[in-house]
Amino acid sequence: MAVKCANCPLRRRELFVELARDEVEFMQRFKVGELVVDPGTPLLMEGSNSPQLYTALSGMGLRYKLLKDGKRQVINFVMPGDFLGLQASVMGEMGHSVEATSRMTLCVFDRSEFWSFFKAHPSRAFDLTWLAAVEEHFLGETLVTVGQRTALASISWALLKLFQRGKQLDLVRDASMALPYRQQDLADALGLSLVHTNKSLAKLRQSQLASWSEKRLHVMDENALAKLAQTDAKPLPRRPIM
Amino acid sequence: MAVKCANCPLRRRELFVELARDEVEFMQRFKVGELVVDPGTPLLMEGSNSPQLYTALSGMGLRYKLLKDGKRQVINFVMPGDFLGLQASVMGEMGHSVEATSRMTLCVFDRSEFWSFFKAHPSRAFDLTWLAAVEEHFLGETLVTVGQRTALASISWALLKLFQRGKQLDLVRDASMALPYRQQDLADALGLSLVHTNKSLAKLRQSQLASWSEKRLHVMDENALAKLAQTDAKPLPRRPIM
DNA sequence: CGGTCGATTGACACCTTTCAATACGGGTGG
């Protein structure tokens, strides 16, 4: 059965900012139901203007764009709390595709009511803008990584971010978390070849800083990893959840 | 003297969506004045939460992030109509810095009134979200470029985008437009070295597709350029202007 | 006229990609 927004456990994770009671009640009215999908299921398509609007509740996925020559750029990794479909709602079409990598359950909202956010509940409209800004902020950091860091630093940065995200979502147990992606996915996210990604991951493993194998990420030394990634280990910015 | 929003010529350029009369009047109330800055002037600083909120009226600038080791990633090129300071307004701090590259004039808004957008004028709040989504969309395309394209294709793509932008802003005359950046700026935007950028630009010039020298960009064959860039030449998405 | 900044070039080093081959685990049909 679909969980009531009032009881949504995800909302209380430290990554998210608190919602006022009336905001929660407001959201409940838009929640049409829940959707459970298997790995590999396409959720949103680039260029489309699908009426779906989701918040990921559990499981992971990928945002990506395909080039004409078959290359793929992974834009971001989708984790619980992520809001999907905003671009289509405001711009008229998605700039990227989204698909599930693991089994996922999603909160489904009625997009035909999208406008009510702005008309009837300003604070939720503000949060929508906030969410878009957070995404923009993160893409900027990703751009720095892909553009300026070496392969090893890139991979360290990516694993660190995924781990930090996991921690704030309470997905980490004993310094490790499930990470249901292929090496190819990470390679496509960082603009690296699969082979080089594989070898860099091996180096990381040997250095005892972090290891990712069998769909599970272990981070042994977060600070040293951050140093290798040429970044600070400060926590991710908190964000609203829809 | 500061131009009245009602007479703002920029707003009518084809890049922007129309505003209703009451929206224009609403914006006029937030316009504190205009600011003219010289090349090199910092406008916003990464990590700061400055109270400034601008819309570029003329001139060009850069959004960028600096790494600890001195490297720089240019996030985007600022052109007329761009809204600056949104991230700080919603997230509490800027994720990147912004500085003027040429002489610029900016429309200055009172940020303390930022909330009124959401509270008093839903359609303008919607446009704010729209703007953030456009930025996210563009950053996604940039990521594709930096991550997947070769140097020559990257540069072709960047020049093409700048040119398309220029056309829609009515900055193009005789297939050319002013482009007041250094080669280093483009290199930092694409994650390339200055030397390699220079050599790739020379190739482009020799190929007769486009040439950029003396702060001026000429595009001789837009379609061929798009082909080299492995992209289609479809126009940029229209966006709201604040 | 010396000094600085940006644009150019040539040579060379090297990080990353590409090509190939092997290994391993899971699913499937004989």
Add this chain to the structure above:
DNA sequence: CCACCCGTATTGAAAGGTGTCAATCGACCG
């Protein structure tokens, strides 16, 4: 139950795009 297939992970070697180093040149400026 086992052979076979397929997707993913690994490795080694070689090719190549891109970065780094250095020097030159022209334009602008105090």
